[in-house]
Amino acid sequence: MTTLQALRGTRDILPDEIAYWQLVETTARDILTRANYQEIRTPIFEQTELFQRGIGEATDVVGKEMYSFSDRGDRSLTLRPEGTAGVVRAYIEHNLFAAGGVQRLWYTGPMFRYERPQAGRQRQFHQIGLELLGTDAPRADAEVIALASDILQALGLKNLHLAINSVGQGDDRDRYRQALIDYFSPYQDEIDADSRDRLSRNPLRILDSKDERTQAIAQNAPSILDYLSDDSKRHFDRVCALLEQLSIPYDLNPRLVRGLDYYTHTAFEIQSDDLGAQATVCGGGRYDGLVEQLGGKPTPAVGWAIGLERLILLLQQLRDSPNPHPDYYVVSRGEQAEAQALCLTQQLRQANLAVELDLSGSAFGKQFKRASRSGAKACLVLGDAEAAEGTINLKCLESGEQESLKQSELLEVLKKKGKRQ
Template sequence: MQALRGTKDILPTEIQYWQHIYDIAHQILSNASYYEIRTPIFESTELFKRGIGNFTDIVNKEMYTFEDQGKRSITLRPEGTASIARSFISNKLYIDSPINRLWYLGPMFRYERPQKGRQRQFHQLGIECIGSHSSTADVEVIRLAIQIIKRLKISEYKLEINSIGNIEERKIYEDNLVNYLKIYEKELDEHSQKRLYNNPLRILDSKNNKTQQILSEAPKLMSYLSSNSINHFDQICEHLKYLNIPYTINENLVRGLDYYNYTAFEIKTKKLGSQDTICGGGRYDHLIRQLGGPDTPSVGWAIGIERLLLIIENNLYLPTTKPSIYLITQGTIAKKQIWDIIQILEKHKITFELDLNENNFKKQMKQANQSHAQICCILAEYEVEHNCITIKWLQTGKQESIKIEALEQYFEQIQKSITS
């Protein structure tokens, strides 16, 4: 049996990198008063259709949707924001606080062609700042993304930002864009031709060179923005300059989800080829109301974990975890008494590995050396008879006998040297 296409086992040798990302995110986001939230991995299909948009590629092509035994249409979540918005509404989080800062890390599911950095089951780290119209909230979430990326020692990245205005401004722009592109319809790439009448803004994001040449003379979204939209965007740019966060304005950046308005941004790297976006986000002021909740402005982003890993595994050395102490037993009584030793080690948070192979003493000692532990604790017939335990320092070969009643004090004395 093989893992399904587009899925991947996360092996023990890899999990430390996942934990490293989680620990850094937890530290940085908790410090900024963001609180972790965990939502179910499947939701009502209607949530994503209403939230993400019927004409998006995600809803039309990529969702894992099925009917459960209750004849309900269920979808494995393809992204995190709609689920957070649903949770915000159903749990009435707006009652206790006007501002909710939330973050999450978990699996998402999209039926796409698997490639480097893109799986059908993939993972995202995301944050949502819910409840503020202020451009300061936009800057806060962008700054936190940059902080996390820097802490992961990713240096070659660039921030691209754009303002996509409000719904009314985009509608006027879309009509003008379509009128312009109709003239070149047959020259557009296949995907752009399909999007021309149901999701024309996504054409701006086309990677096709010919389509981009056509777009170079197309109307610009910025020309259709009101003073409110422009002021919101200008304030973000001013704050980013004040924070010395370099950015580029990309007028073709629109993101692929219908719920965005005003701010859209991406953080990209040159180290991943065509799949160069490691973080994407923006403002979504109408999603929560659209899903039946109160009128609540919001802004957030998501980072692809698999893409982060492709970068940090080459930049970051994390030592393989190994036990401090290897435990060897010989004899029936020793196998019971070793639990007393283990309880002492657990009390002092000293890592250990108990030999389970039941081999002879020589083979157990060989296994102890291969474990890279610093100490081997031996409990055999001699030790049981004399109420002691033999301690062998594996690097030096030094060996000593410690009475059981003095063992806890001994471990307290050596704890720093074996756990540092």
């Protein structure tokens, strides 16, 4: 019989790792909630057309990496490769713009792309993302970057660098696109095959090539900063000035382009020196044309996504697992004692204490060993003698000191001692 295993590019997140994930999710939720961002949850699969129109058919994501399939109704569906297009579709479909002003939304969940699995990169991967819709103010760009920085710093990450660029808009992009075609055309025989294919369809993506020879040629390519209109320059200069006022250091990177066609104006990445080649932990930018492109009213917007797999790799390098420990561990032996132990455990849990009940029924010595490994500060011990007397023993696992308490007074005593810190 074939051994069943997780598919290539997917992985199980086991209990000894999940605490890192919960820490990230809780930290992000707390920070974004304080900034009045509301959580949104969109379907894992959508119409394929949503991503073709939104991301761009000339991108690697749409051309090579999407998980698309026909359902029983012969409709073309796709597992979402990113979160923004689905959020924008929901924004339009449910008239979230009707209330006026800006919409501050965030999401978390799995995404799917068919690419070569490696450290921090899976075919089923996870993101936390943020979308701010309804304003073209440079302050919005600065706000979302500041929130990403807040989340990463709150998690204790080090060696982080913000790289920022402007990819312009409309006529800016058209002029720059032609400049890149003129520059790279003489090198067609030297750049990689993917870049040759992109030359006529999407030359900005050549700047993001991982091929070393193509990268070397691209070093002398024209800079988009030289092709920005006055309006685009003013927007970008204001974003940079606001980042300086927020004391957020950044590096200008005129070669920085994001892999999705919907970006306009500001594009940015937050990178870590601790991840080698897979340096980016957060990426995003402004996408002022996407809502209209997907059938909505013209709506400026800006957002980002944090890749959780890469972020977890960083956290594992920086800190021990934040797995929580119980406040108390309950040891019991004997039919009457075990029944009472279950009831007492439930009472303590309902009083907001973290309590683990040993269910093994093994000898006291083995249960005490498990209690010590649990990380609890104290052990509650109940045998048939204590059960008959209505008492229970409280044993400090660090000092070994022990005291006998009435079961009726246990909750009051433990509340006074408080939860473990």
